[in-house]
Each structure stands twice: as structure tokens, then as C-alpha cells.
Amino acid sequence: MKVSTMDEITINITLLDRPYRLSVARADEEKVRKAGALINERVKYYTKHYAYKDVQDLLSMTALQFATSVVKMDAELSYRNQNLERMLQDLNDLLSEQS
Numbered sequence: 001m002k003v004s005t006m007d008e009i010t011i012n013i014t015l016l017d018r019p020y021r022l023s024v025a026r027a028d029e030e031k032v033r034k035a036g037a038l039i040n041e042r043v044k045y046y047t048k049h050y051a052y053k054d055v056q057d058l059l060s061m062t063a064l065q066f067a068t069s070v071v072k073m074d075a076e077l078s079y080r081n082q083n084l085e086r087m088l089q090d091l092n093d094l095l096s097e098q099s
Helices: 026-049 055-098
Strands: 008-015 018-025
Touching: 008 026, 018 026, 026 055
Parallel strands: none
Antiparallel strands: 008 018
16 A cells, blocks of 8 residues: 555455556545445445446446446435425424424
């Protein structure tokens, strides 16, 4: 691991048996390594369970799965934020009535 500027470090990540050298914020190292491991796990799963022509098919399915997860989490976060805003407004209204 080589240290670079602004509290960044250089790490090596292996995706599909190919090494990649990345500069990441020290605080993000664990997240990046975990993300790499998740990609490798998903590709391995698709290799075992689906027919494919080449590794591009496996990467496409993996990307689609992760993108779908992001879309679902964004929708859930938006829903929760709307509910939280509504609850805070209700609380504010109650407090205003008490004054």
C-alpha cells in the first residue's frame, strides 16, 4: 500500500482474477474492498446458475443487480424521508398549538 495525497491510499483489488490498483480515501478502503468481494461473489453465483457466452454477460447481470438495489434503496429512502418530514410537521403543529 502506497500513501498518496489527502489521506488517500493505494490498494490492490482483484476483480474476476484481474488485479486493479486504486487510489481511495483511507476511510473508504474497507467499503471498496467489500464492494470488490461482493462483485466477485455475484459473478461466481451467476457463473454457476446461468448460461453465459462471456464474462461481459456476467458483469452485465452483476451491474444490473447492483443498480436495481440502488434504485430500490433510493425509493425506500425517499419514502422514509417523506414520512419523517410529515411526522416532524405534525409534531411542529402540535407544539405550535400548545403555545
